[in-house]
Amino acid sequence: MLKIYNTLTQKKETFEPIHPGVVNMYVCGPTVYNYIHIGNARSVVAFDTVRRYFEYCGYRVNYVSNFTDVDDKMINVAKQENTTVPALADKFIAAFKEDTKALNVEPATTNPRATDNIPEIIDFVSDLIDKGYAYVVDGNVYYRARKFDTYGLLAHESIDDLEAGASQHVNPAELAQKEDPIDFALWKKQKGDEIAWDSPWGKGRPGWHIECSVMSTKYLGDTIDIHGGGIDLEFPHHENERAQSQAKTGKRFVNYWMHNGFVTVGDDNEKMSKSLGNFVTVHDLIKTTDPEAVRFLMSTTQYRRPISYNPTNLQSAAANLKKLKLAYHNLSYRLKDADEYNDPKVDQEVRQIQADFQDAMDDDFNVQNGIDKVYELAKLGNVYAERPTVFKDTVALILKKLADLSKIFGIQYEVEHLDDQKVEALITERNQARKNHDFERSDEIRDELKAQGIVLEDTPQGTRFRRES
Known part of the structure; x- marks a missing residue:
């Protein structure tokens, strides 16, 4: 029985979807003014892993993740780059x-852009004004946070404490317009010649928080199963989404709020962020580092923990x-000489590991x-592959379960068929490793080739290879 830690209630709750067999899931996407850094990618990978586990369990997942394609940062960067x-x-x-x-992230079911939903945003804001939850001041529209009686519940802070913090981060001109420092912008009046759209309140553009409320309810309905994002979005972004959406619909916005931990860097475990300038972009990293390894590092850390x-x-x-x-490769090779039928005892061990894996993942992913259970399954496969006699159905079962469980972490197995030129290159590398007394690498190459059915023979005349028939 799958349990999810709900940020709203601060406890693990049994997952019960709104519609049987279906998961409606919204995850906040990036503001697209730069390449994503590892901290951004952490959220993408964490919720892709969650999604993959739901799919492994047989759910159909409607996965919506937006692009914020207009905001202050984008306007400033566009000016700087003359675009x-x-x-x-x-x-x-x-x-x-x-x-x-x-990073082998599955494409979202839908990637809506804020600028493709301007009419819906205007309608949403108009409805909040009509209900008394929002007010207009000189072309700007603000949300009355105090009117929403549970404001601060997701952040687990009193509205007075939140107001005290908010007043320190609002510029004087905006503060003068607001009825209360805790109020936030739904619509922003155009400044100069910046990008803008017509609205009942004059030319302007949407505030950040309103975009996700509109796109979530538009594509997934008034109440959704899961809303995810980084822990830094808990307040104010997600708190404001909750306030806006429930004020408009009169319904619960999200059943399970999920937030992933930060990526930290340096000896002080400082949060990685663009504002601190301590970030590494995925775009640059994967030029020099195996993207699968980057994905594996992030997908094998529980989503709420920092990396x-x-x-x-x-x-x-x-x-x-x-x-x-x-x-996987070692065991795959044994299919060539496996006997018919299966080994019931080993099959039972495989199924027990699978059950243990599901028990682990059902505990808040x-x-x-x-992944410890995946390692255990791989170890079982290694031991079985060394037996003089193996059975075809059992080999196939181990391979299938290893592939099925590994897929949740974004791992794909492909058995490469090496040509003679690649084999000779690996032999040359192995010989050099042996000269350098790097016997660990030498053994790795021998094992890699063995997994491909290639046997090395070290002779006085040099190393030869032959393919097992």
């Missing part, structure tokens, strides 16, 4: 799709990923315990 906001958005949306594809990003952790992830792939 338009739409052109800037197109550039970095394409980059986002390219970079997340490299410490450093070369050691990345190398460890790459090494563990390599061991899994080698185990505990991927760290889950």
Whole structure:
């Protein structure tokens, strides 16, 4: 029975979908003014892993993740780069799709853009004004936070404490317009010649928070199963979404709020962010680092925990990923000489590991315990592959379960068929490793080739290879 930690209630709750067999899930996407950094990617990978587990369990997942393609940052960067906001958005949306594809992230069911939903945003804001939850001041529209009687519930703060914090971050001109410092913008009046749309309150553009309320309710309905995002979005973004949406519909907005932890860097475990300038973009990282290893590092850390990003952790992830792939390849080769039928005892061990895996994942997507079960399955496969006699159905069962469970972490297994030129190149590398006394790498190459059915023979005349028939 799957349990999810709900940020709103601060406890694990049994997951019960609104519609049987279907999960409606909204995850806040990026503001597309730059390449995504590892901290951004952490949220993308975390919720892709959650989605994949739902799909493994047989659910159909409607996964909506937006692009914020107009805001202050985008307007400023477009001016700096002498381009338009739409052109800037197109550039970095394409980059986002390219970079997340490299991380083997499944495409969202829908990736709505804020600027494609301006009429719906205007209608939503108008409804809030009509209900008394919003007011107009000189072309700007603000939401009355105090009118929403549970404001602050998601953030677990009193509205007075939130107001005190908000008053320190609002510029004097905006503060003078607001009825209360805690109120927030739904619609922003155009400044100068910046990008804008016509509205009943004059030319302007939507505030950040209103975009997600509109796109979530438009594509998934007034009440959704899951809303996800980084822990930094809990307040004010998600709190404001909740207030807007429930004020408009009169219904509960989200049943399960999920928030992923930060990526930290350095000895002080400082949060990675663009504002601090301590970020590494995925676009640059995957030019020099295996994207699968990056994905594996992030997908094997439980989503609510922080990830410490450093070369050691990345190398460890790459090494563990390599061991899994080698185990899969070693066992795949045994299909060639396997006897018919199966080994019931081993089959039962496989099914027990699978059951243990599901128990781990059902506990708020505990991927760290889950991946331990994948390692256990790979170890079983390695031991079985060394037996003199193996059975075809059992080999196939281990391979299938290993592939099924690994897919949740974004791992794909492909058995490469090496040509003679690649084999000779690996032999040359192995010989050099042996000269350098790097016997670990030498053994790795031998094992890699063995998994491909290639036997090395070290002779006085050099190393030869032959393919097992």
